[in-house]
Amino acid sequence: MSRRKPELQALDIGSWPSVAWTDLDTKAREVIKLRMQAIERFAQGEPVKAIEESTGIDRRQLYRWLERGLSPHPDGRIFGFRGLLAHVRVAEYSRLSPITLRSERGSRGAAGAFSHLLDRYPTLSAWLRAQVKRRRLSLEQVHTDGRLHTRLRGLQTLHGEFLWQCRSIGLTVADYPLNTSGRGIRSLSAHLKAELLRSFGAAARAAGASHLKGTPRQDDEAGAPSAIRPYQTVEFDGHRLDIRLKVVVRDQLGFEHEFEIERVWLLAIMDVCTRVVLGYHIALGREYSRHDVIKTIEKALEPHRPRCFTIPGLSYGPRDGFPSQRLPELAYVTWEWMRLDNAKANLANETLAALCEFVGCCADAGPKHSPDERPYIERFFGTIASRLSSRLPG
Amino acid sequence: MQIPVPVALARPRGAHRFDVFSPKLSRRLTLYRRCAFDQWVLIETDPFVQSFCERPGYLQVSGHRHLADFWVSYADRAELVVLPNAVRGEDADPHRHLASDDSIDVRVIRPAELAASRMWIDNWKRMLPTIVVTRGLVPTSLLNAVEAFLAGPQPLLAVERGFSGGDPILARAATFRLLYDGHVTAPELRTDPLCPTTRFAAVGRQ
Numbered sequence: 018m019s020r021r022k023p024e025l026q027a028l029d030i031g032s033w034p035s036v037a038w039t040d041l042d043t044k045a046r047e048v049i050k051l052r053m054q055a056i057e058r059f060a061q062g063e064p065v066k067a068i069e070e071s072t073g074i075d076r077r078q079l080y081r082w083l084e085r086g087l088s089p090h091p092d093g094r095i096f097g098f099r100g101l102l103a104h105v106r107v108a109e110y111s112r113l114s115p116i117t118l119r120s121e122r123g124s125r126g127a128a129g130a131f132s133h134l135l136d137r138y139p140t141l142s143a144w145l146r147a148q149v150k151r152r153r154l155s156l157e158q159v160h161t162d163g164r165l166h167t168r169l170r171g172l173q174t175l176h177g178e179f180l181w182q183c184r185s186i187g188l189t190v191a192d193y194p195l196n197t198s199g200r201g202i203r204s205l206s207a208h209l210k211a212e213l214l215r216s217f218g219a220a221a222r223a224a225g226a227s228h229l230k231g232t233p234r235q236d237d238e239a240g241a242p243s244a245i246r247p248y249q250t251v252e253f254d255g256h257r258l259d260i261r262l263k264v265v266v267r268d269q270l271g272f273e274h275e276f277e278i279e280r281v282w283l284l285a286i287m288d289v290c291t292r293v294v295l296g297y298h299i300a301l302g303r304e305y306s307r308h309d310v311i312k313t314i315e316k317a318l319e320p321h322r323p324r325c326f327t328i329p330g331l332s333y334g335p336r337d338g339f340p341s342q343r344l345p346e347l348a349y350v351t352w353e354w355m356r357l358d359n360a361k362a363n364l365a366n367e368t369l370a371a372l373c374e375f376v377g378c379c380a381d382a383g384p385k386h387s388p389d390e391r392p393y394i395e396r397f398f399g400t401i402a403s404r405l406s407s408r409l410p411g
Numbered sequence: 412m413q414i415p416v417p418v419a420l421a422r423p424r425g426a427h428r429f430d431v432f433s434p435k436l437s438r439r440l441t442l443y444r445r446c447a448f449d450q451w452v453l454i455e456t457d458p459f460v461q462s463f464c465e466r467p468g469y470l471q472v473s474g475h476r477h478l479a480d481f482w483v484s485y486a487d488r489a490e491l492v493v494l495p496n497a498v499r500g501e502d503a504d505p506h507r508h509l510a511s512d513d514s515i516d517v518r519v520i521r522p523a524e525l526a527a528s529r530m531w532i533d534n535w536k537r538m539l540p541t542i543v544v545t546r547g548l549v550p551t552s553l554l555n556a557v558e559a560f561l562a563g564p565q566p567l568l569a570v571e572r573g574f575s576g577g578d579p580i581l582a583r584a585a586t587f588r589l590l591y592d593g594h595v596t597a598p599e600l601r602t603d604p605l606c607p608t609t610r611f612a613a614v615g616r617q
Contacts, residue, residue, distance in 0.1 A: 249537075353540055364428075373432040373439050377540030379448070382428040390427075 025083060028060040033086060033097030045103070052101040055079055056086065091215070111136070116193045130193045131204035144182055148175060149212050149219070156213050156223040167214075169206055176202050244289035250354040251295065252394035253313070253363070255284045255305050258406045279303055283401065284310065286317040287394045288352070293340055294397070295352075296321070307365035314371055320348035351376045356383060356391045415467035415482050420498065432543050434591070440465050446494050447480050449525050452532045454492070455539070458593025459485055467491065470517065475499060479517075490516040534600045538587040545584035553577070557585040558594055561613045568607035586611055 038049045055072050056079075059065065065076050085100030088107045100107055112129030119126045135142040148154070153175055159166040180200055183192075194201025213223040221229055244250035262278040282300040287293065296317025300309040321339035326332060341348040355378050357363045364382060372380045383390030422428055422443055429442040435455055442448050442465060454463050460483055467482035470491065477499060481492040525532075553574070560573055567586060574582035589595035590611065597611045 351540055351544060353536055359428075364430075369430050369439060373430050374543065377432065377543035379536075380428075380430040382430070384425045384427060387425075 024087065025059075028083075030057055030060040034090070034094055034099055036098045036102060048103070049098075049101060052082060053098055056082060056098070056101070059083070118193070118196060125197070127193065127197065131201060131208060134193060134201075135208070138186055140186060141179075141182060145179070145209065146212065148178075149209065149223070152222065154209060154213065154223060155225060156210070156220065158224070167210060169209060172202070172206055172209070175209075176200065176205055179205060247288055247290045247293075248350050248352045250289040250356065251286050251317075251352045252289060252391045253284070253286045253310070253355055253357045254391060254394045254398065255282050255300070255309075255360065255362075256398040256401065257281070258283055259402065260406050260409050282309070283398070284313040285394065285397065286313055286355075287397055288340075289393050291340075292393060292397075295340065305360075305362055307362045307368045310362050310365075310368045311371050314376065318349050318351070318376070320345060352378050354379050354381060356381045358383060358388070358391065359385050414462055414484070415464045417464055418466040418468060418478065420466055420478070423498070434539075434542055434546055435460070435463070444480075444494065446520075446522070446525055449528075449532050450481060450492060450494055450520060452535050452539070453525075453528060454481060454483055456531075456535045456591060458591070461486060488514075488516065490518050493517060493519045495520065495522050528601075530604065531601050534605045537605055538590070541580070541584045541587050542591055545581060545588075549581055549585050549588055553581060553585050554589060557582065558589055558613050561586070561589070561595055561611050564610040564612040566608045566610050567605075570611065571607075589613075 036049060036053075038046055038053075041049060051072055051074070055068050055074050058068050058072075059079060065079065068074065068079065069076055082101050085105075085107045086095065086097050088096050088100065090096045090099065090107075096105075096107055099105060109132070110129045112133040116127055116130045116133065135145075153171055155170040157168045157170060159168055180195065183195060188195060190196060194204070212219070214220045218229055258281040260281060262281060264276045264278060266274045266276070268274060278301050280301070280303050282302070282305045283297060284300060284305060285297040286295045288295055296313060296315075296319075298309055298313040298316055300306075319341070321342040323333060323338070323342060341350075355372060355376075357380065359382050362368060363380075369380055372378055388395045417440075420443065426443045427445065429445075429448045431440050431442070431448070431451065432438075433440050433451075433455055440451065442451060447465070451465070454460055462484045464482045465480065467479050469476045470479050470493070477493060477497040479491040480494045480497065483490050483492060557570060557574065560570060565573075567583065570586050571579045571582050574585075586595065590597055593614065595611050595613055597609055599609050603609070
């Protein structure tokens with residue numbers, strides 16, 4: 018029986034965030050490699066005594082790193098191997114003693130005073146967050162060489178209002194921050210910078226970005242269910258092929274009439290687990306309709322019939338084809354979950370009736386303007402565009 | 412008892428829209444939260460639930476109006492289900508307040524409760540499409556025959572083999588339908604994923 022603590026018995030090192038140790042200098046690299054090696058050997062179940070003897074690392078140090086590695090990081094994950102780096106703080110300094118300022122020179126004894134102030138008055142903290150949200154500040158990058166250097170615009174005005182807020186909650190000139198020469202402006206600046214740089218979206222907005230898309234959503238809902246079986250989750254989308262096609266009709270007198278097709282839509286249903294296209298439909302028209310969506314569903318369910326190609330030399334290869342063409346038992350297999358976008362044709366009553374009542378699946382229409390919710394089908398269409406439709410002449 | 416009508420809720424910004432078919436209500440439901448979908452699976456597959464309704468109306472809780480997520484009716488009582496982070500309805504239609512009936516219970520679901528039922532929900536997500544697709548296609552005689560076959564615990568594979576004379580999908584659908592109606596139990600589905608060796612047994616005959 019293992020005598021290790023329960024949290025150390027099933028240590029999943031694979032999920033520990035790693036460290037870009039190749040960027041470190043030679044000495045630091047050797048140190049971190051040794052520490053990582055010790056942790057890995059511990060996770061493999063090697064006795065602590067053996068690790069101590071071979072690496073020269075004290076067991077108290079090893080347990081300290083394990084504790085640091087398992088402590089939560091502000092990014093929502095654990096520190097992992099990041100906790101092994103020197104001078105990395107895994108816990109914020111939280112001041113407990115009251116603030117008494119000493120002489121003007123040297124240390125004034127106000128370490129942690131600002132976060133203490135915000136902890137004591139949550140209204141101040143909420144007010145600062147609201148100012149950040151209202152874009153009262155902008156963040157400018159000073160230069161790009163080396164570490165990030167930024168400058169805040171609008172700090173002076175906000176500082177004045179912050180002091181007014183402090184007075185309104187009852188703080189006097191004898192209290193921090195009004196009793197310091199700078200009135201806490203440097204701590205305020207550091208706090209606001211950290212708040213702005215907390216997430217990519219906030220930092221980009223503070224730097225002036227107005228059209229942000231593709232950033233991960235910070236909602237509390239669980240992520241999309243992972244597809245671990247074929248036909249568990251499928252994705253559907255329509256893609257406008259960027260090609261010009263012409264239909265030539267010969268009349269009774271032998272004259273040729275040419276009609277140019279405005280749009281060619283490729284509609285496809287793709288299985289997420291196997292990345293196999295279950296069925297597709299070509300819709301010729303300016304927009305695809307609900308009937309085209311239902312036709313695609315029908316084609317994905319029916320056994321695929323091999324096509325006869327008129328172009329000489331074009332044929333199915335030995336490994337080509339659709340699932341229901343190669344494995345007849347996969348015909349009429351229904352799926353459980355379908356991800357689609359918010360096109361009118363997709364959310365039409367008939368389409369949803371076909372999906373929910375006939376196929377029996379759940380139709381999951383992702384948030385508007387979020388193609389990242391259906392990455393596999395979008396990637397497939399990206400490949401179709403770059404390898405096929407954009408290369409065709411005309 | 413009057414069955415409520417769902418509140419027409421504008422789709423919240425950035426929300427998914429889940430459309431599902433409920434065999435219990437014989438109509439489609441539109442849900443805007445994944446936890447609501449999970450809770451729907453639990454309600455839909457509870458054989459003691461006679462009827463239910465999504466977004467039945469607003470509740471007044473500590474000075475704020477919250478949208479109740481489900482109204483659930485059992486044989487002897489009814490209750491309201493409120494999920495975590497319920498939708499606030501400060502500017503909602505004041506006429507959509509639920510009747511101030513003191514006898515109705517309000518059940519607040521914690522995320523841990525849904526997490527504890529994760530395997531049960533995942534298994535039902537696989538079985539529900541079979542029930543929806545084959546509704547009206549499974550004859551009562553087949554249901555009775557499968558129930559009699561499951562007098563002792565039997566794996567799903569044995570049911571499909573035992574009724575291989577007909578469509579194996581119908582035998583499978585009959586087993587799931589009996590489980591859905593509460594005539595059959597399968598405790599393994601609460602802890603393990605559905606597979607051909609999952610054992611089903613008729614209630615009271617185990």
